[in-house]
Amino acid sequence: MLEQFKAYLQNKVAITDEQFELISGKLKIKTFEKNEMILMKGEVSAHGYFVMSGLLRSYSIDSKGKTHIIQFAPEQWWLSDRNGMLFNEASDFFIDAIERTEAVVIPKDYINDAAKIVPCMHDFNHTILNNSIRFMQKRINMLLSATAEERYLNFIKLYPNLTLRVPQWMIASYLGITPESLSRVRKDLAHKHFKI
């Protein structure tokens, strides 16, 4: 059942099947229905999620009621609220399921506890945190410098399978443009004979 998560871990750090047995006891798998709300802004979250199948998202809603997608979490991705996980603070963002999703639930102190038994879990944590930072830096750079078309092309490269799975207005929301603009960008690309 947790095979996928084990494979992911073993791909990142040297952890044996036996070690995985030792630390996987507390882990649970939770299923979220399509459109199910997982975390509201203002709530304090005590869990992170590792997506095995399906798709989660975190997002904000601004003063005009517009939604802004901070992150997509498809298969093999993490999603958690950093405010709650480490600092017991209220979440800045909402989390919900775009598709029916199976996710491994990672309790707040899980990594630290697991690292007491299997030290390389620290390395694992460093790796994913650093990867997350790298990823976000690139996104910030994109938001600072790229046009709507460039952002969209970059998105397609980055999330090739999401492009087909999520509604366009969500992609637009992730890119920081309106759905109408994205529609125009796609039309232009089609005229240029661009193909996914």
Added chain:
Amino acid sequence: MLEQFKAYLQNKVAITDEQFELISGKLKIKTFEKNEMILMKGEVSAHGYFVMSGLLRSYSIDSKGKTHIIQFAPEQWWLSDRNGMLFNEASDFFIDAIERTEAVVIPKDYINDAAKIVPCMHDFNHTILNNSIRFMQKRINMLLSATAEERYLNFIKLYPNLTLRVPQWMIASYLGITPESLSRVRKDLAHKHFKI
């Protein structure tokens, strides 16, 4: 000499003076002159920096030659290239000194080595990495949703002392707008009797 760094560490995690002595041996302090280049895009970096005095920045340069500031690092902030530090990959960004800067040089493997002697250095690392992620998520949200004026007001709140220290065009570059636009935003705010 490393007093400031020690105070910072002790503020984040429970680490005694004796423990600090054990792990601070390898640390060096380096001084960068104003405008000194520290890391070029494409280079592989093996060090992170903790700024004791002065101001560093990381930035990109786009295809039109425009500069985009990814991060400012004033006193008590960290700056490092995540590509090099953890993955031995080429940096996506440039790093240089905006002011004459004294920084603690943190070698690539320092945290892991130090944690072997003082385990809570892992917690320390988790804390700063998570803080960095929180910070960047808020910035992404800002870039997705806020107008030029909102971004500037937010910047002032976040970096009150930088507002006076760095040239306006750099602030504009951090906010993702042109210096001309920032100048107009400031003019409008002045008309509304806004005061820092």
Added chain:
DNA sequence: ATGCTTTCTTAACATACATCAATGTAGCGC
């Protein structure tokens, strides 16, 4: 299949911000 809802497209129009260019001002080395 039918109808209802959500999503996507398109067009006309609006606007925030960028660009270009000129002038003013402040910082800094000599």
Added chain:
DNA sequence: GCGCTACATTGATGTATGTTAAGAAAGCAT
């Protein structure tokens, strides 16, 4: 202090993207 360079302001103009509104298409439940 002089002069050079970097920085900031302002105005005229341009443009990418937003807004509004309508209709078309696609998805989904009954």
